[in-house]
Amino acid sequence: MSSTLVVDGANVVGSVPDGWWRDRAGAARRLHERLLVADTPYDEIVLVLEGQAKGGVRAGRDAHVRTVHAARDGDTEVREQARRAAAAGRSVVVVTADRVLAANVSPAQVLSPSWLLDRL
Secondary structure (H helix, E strand, O other), rough: EEEEEEEEHHHHHHHOOOOOOHHHHHHHHHHHHHHHHOOOOEEEEEEEHHHHHHHHHHEEEEOOOEEEOOOOOHHHHHHHHHHHHHHHOEEEEEEOOOOOOOOOOOEEEEEOOHHHHHHH
């Protein structure tokens, strides 16, 4: 079975107090670059960006990473990307620390931003 990792970009970037709030686009770009070279077992990584972070990475596919710009809010887009992957028969893991979001992405497994950052 193929697998998809859906990354709540704002939540992952926001989990490290490194000044990301001064350059949201730059923080998103750095996360994207790290995902591109990460050695993960996932067939596809979906990076969901919202707000000013969308300016750091164009929407579309780069190798195994697909960047999606949220039309409204990031949580809605993360749920939609997880739903689509599951409907396509893929196993799905969502990376977020948002408890409300985590409770609404079933049947996806949910892992923390620190889990992902430890692998980058």
